Amino acid sequence: MVRQLGELENEVMTRVWQWNRPVTVREVLADLHREREIAYTTVMTVMDKLFQKGWLRREREGRAYRYEPVSSREAYTAALMNDAWATSDNPAAALVHFFGMMSPEQQEALRDALRVAAPHGETVPPGESGEGSPADGAAR
Numbered sequence: 001m002v003r004q005l006g007e008l009e010n011e012v013m014t015r016v017w018q019w020n021r022p023v024t025v026r027e028v029l030a031d032l033h034r035e036r037e038i039a040y041t042t043v044m045t046v047m048d049k050l051f052q053k054g055w056l057r058r059e060r061e062g063r064a065y066r067y068e069p070v071s072s073r074e075a076y077t078a079a080l081m082n083d084a085w086a087t088s089d090n091p092a093a094a095l096v097h098f099f100g101m102m103s104p105e106q107q108e109a110l111r112d113a114l115r116v117a118a119p120h121g122e123t124v125p126p127g128e129s130g131e132g133s134p135a136d137g138a139a140r
Contacts, residue, residue, distance in 0.1 A: 002079040022066035
C-alpha cells in the first residue's frame with residue numbers, strides 16, 4: 001500500500017519531479033524559500049526520509065548528495081488511485097462515482113488513456129472511447 005506524502009514531502013517531491021534532474025538540498029531549499037521560511041536541516045531531513053522510504057535515490061557529490069526520483073509523479077498518483085479503489089466493496093460503483101466527478105478535460109484524458117492501455121489488437125468499444133460519458137461505459 002502506498003502512503004500518501006505529507007505536505008512538506010509533497011512540496012519537495014513536486015520540485016524534484018518538475019525539475020526532472022538530480023537536485024541538491026540547497027536547490028530545493030532555495031526554491032521553498034520563495035514561499036516560506038524553512039531551515040536547511042528540515043529540508044535535508046525530509047529528503048533523507050524520502051530516500052529511506054524509497055521515493056528518492058541519491059548519489060554523493062563532494063560533501064552533499066544529489067537526489068532524483070525513483071518513479072514519476074504519474075506512477076505515484078496511479079498507485080494512490082489503485083489503493084483507494086481497492087478499499088471499495090463495489091469497485092464498479094466507485095468508478096462510476098469517480099467518473100461522475102471528472103471534468104470534461106479529465107474525461108478526455110481517460111478516453112486517451114483507454115486507447116493507449118487497450119491490449120494490442122483490441123479497440124476500445126464505441127461507448128467507451130468518446131461517445132457518451134465515461135460513466136456510461138463503466139456501467140455496462
